[in-house]
Amino acid sequence: MKWEKYTLITKTDVVDIISASLGDIGVEGIEIEDNVPLSPEETKGMFIDFLPELPEDEGIAKVSFYLDSEADNTKLMEDIKATLEELKEFCDIGDGVLIKSETEDKNWINNWKQYFKPFFVGDILIKPTWEEIPEDVKYKTLIQIDPGTAFGTGAHETTKLCILALEKYLRTKPEAKVLDVGTGSGILGIAALKLGAECVFGTDLDEMALDAVMENMISNEIGMTEFVAVCGNIIGDKDVMDLAGYEKFDIVTANILAPVIIELIKTVAVHMRKGGIFITSGIIDTKEADVVLAFKKSEDFEILEINHLGEWVSIVAKKRE
Numbered sequence: 341m342k343w344e345k346y347t348l349i350t351k352t353d354v355v356d357i358i359s360a361s362l363g364d365i366g367v368e369g370i371e372i373e374d375n376v377p378l379s380p381e382e383t384k385g386m387f388i389d390f391l392p393e394l395p396e397d398e399g400i401a402k403v404s405f406y407l408d409s410e411a412d413n414t415k416l417m418e419d420i421k422a423t424l425e426e427l428k429e430f431c432d433i434g435d436g437v438l439i440k441s442e443t444e445d446k447n448w449i450n451n452w453k454q455y456f457k458p459f460f461v462g463d464i465l466i467k468p469t470w471e472e473i474p475e476d477v478k479y480k481t482l483i484q485i486d487p488g489t490a491f492g493t494g495a496h497e498t499t500k501l502c503i504l505a506l507e508k509y510l511r512t513k514p515e516a517k518v519l520d521v522g523t524g525s526g527i528l529g530i531a532a533l534k535l536g537a538e539c540v541f542g543t544d545l546d547e548m549a550l551d552a553v554m555e556n557m558i559s560n561e562i563g564m565t566e567f568v569a570v571c572g573n574i575i576g577d578k579d580v581m582d583l584a585g586y587e588k589f590d591i592v593t594a595n596i597l598a599p600v601i602i603e604l605i606k607t608v609a610v611h612m613r614k615g616g617i618f619i620t621s622g623i624i625d626t627k628e629a630d631v632v633l634a635f636k637k638s639e640d641f642e643i644l645e646i647n648h649l650g651e652w653v654s655i656v657a658k659k660r661e
C-alpha cells in the first residue's frame with residue numbers, strides 16, 4: 341500500500357499539543373521524531389530492543405502522519421490545515437507548512453531491520469531471514485526469524501532468558517509438549533522445537549503475530565502439525581482453553597508483562613502436566629516481588645529459579661506433583 345507522508349517541522353515543546361489536536365480531528369498513527377533521549381522511566385515496561393545513539397537535542401522536532409494515498413483525504417486535509425492555523429495563534433509551532441512525500445509500508449515498518457544482526461543465545465545462532473550466516477561461525481542450532489510487526493527478534497533480554505531456560509529444561513524433558521503464551525513472532529516455540537520439543541501450541545492476542553509465526557515456521561522448515569498458533573486469550577477464553585487442552589503440557593513459556601504473568605499463575609496450571617515447567621519473563625525488576633508473591637500464594641507452583649538480565653527477570657516454576 342502507498343502512503344502519503346506529511347511532515348511538520350516544529351519545536352519539541354509543542355509536539356504534544358500538535359499531536360493531541362491532530363488526534364482530536366481523526367489523524368491516526370502520528371509519528372514524532374526528535375533527539376530527546378528517553379528517560380529511564382519512559383523505557384521501563386517498554387519492549388525496546390535497540391536504543392539508537394542520538395545527536396544533540398536542539399529543540400527541533402518533526403511531527404509526521406500518513407494518509408492512504410488511495411483514500412479521499414480532502415476534508416481531513418482541510419481540517420488539518422485549519423487546526424494548524426488555529427494552533428499558530430496560541431503557540432509557536434513554526435511556519436505550519438506540511439511537507440508531503442510518498443512512502444510504502446516497507447519503508448517505515450522495516451527501518452529497524454538494519455539493527456538486527458545474527459547473534460547467539462546459548463548454543464543457538466539466531467539470524468534475521470534476510471542476513472547470511474556469518475563466515476567461520478560454528479553453531480549447533482539455527483533459528484531464522486523475521487518478526488514482521490510482531491515482537492520477538494530474540495535479542496530482547498526477556499526472550500534470551502526464556503530461550504536459555506528452554507535449553508536447560510528441554511534437556512530433562514525431550515519431546516515435550518510446549519504451550520507458548522504470547523508467542524509473538526513464534527521465536528520461543530521455534531526454539532523449543534529446534535531443541536527437541538514434540539509440538540508447540542502458541543497463543544497471542546495480536547492477529548498479526550499469527551502471520552509472523554506462519555512465515556517463521558516456513559523459514560525454519562517447521563511442519564503445520566508441529567506448531568499450531570491461535571489468536572485469543574487463554575486466560576478465561578473457554579474456546580482457546582479447550583483448543584489448547586488440559587493436563588497436557590510439559591513446558592509453558594510466557595514472556596509477557598508482569599500483570600499478565602500474575603493472571604497466568606492463577607489459571608495456566610490446568611493445562612499442564614504434574615511436574616511441568618512454567619518459564620516466565622517480561623517481568624521488569626520493580627515487579628519481581630509481585631510475581632514471586634503470586635507464585636508463593638499459588639498452591640499449584642513452586643519456584644525453581646529466578647534469573648536476571650539487565651533490568652529484566654525470568655522466574656521458572658514447577659507444577660507440584
Ligand SMILES: C[S@@+](CC[C@H](N)C(=O)[O-])C[C@H]1O[C@@H](n2cnc3c(N)ncnc32)[C@H](O)[C@@H]1O
Nearest residue numbers: 491492499522523524543544545546573595596
Ligand atoms: C514480549 S512479547 C513476547 C514475544 C515472544 N514470545 C518473545 O519471547 O520474544 C509478548 C506478546 O504477548 C502478547 N500478549 C499479551 N497479553 C497476552 C495474553 N493474555 N495472551 C496471549 N498473548 C498475549 C502480545 O501481543 C505480544 O505478542
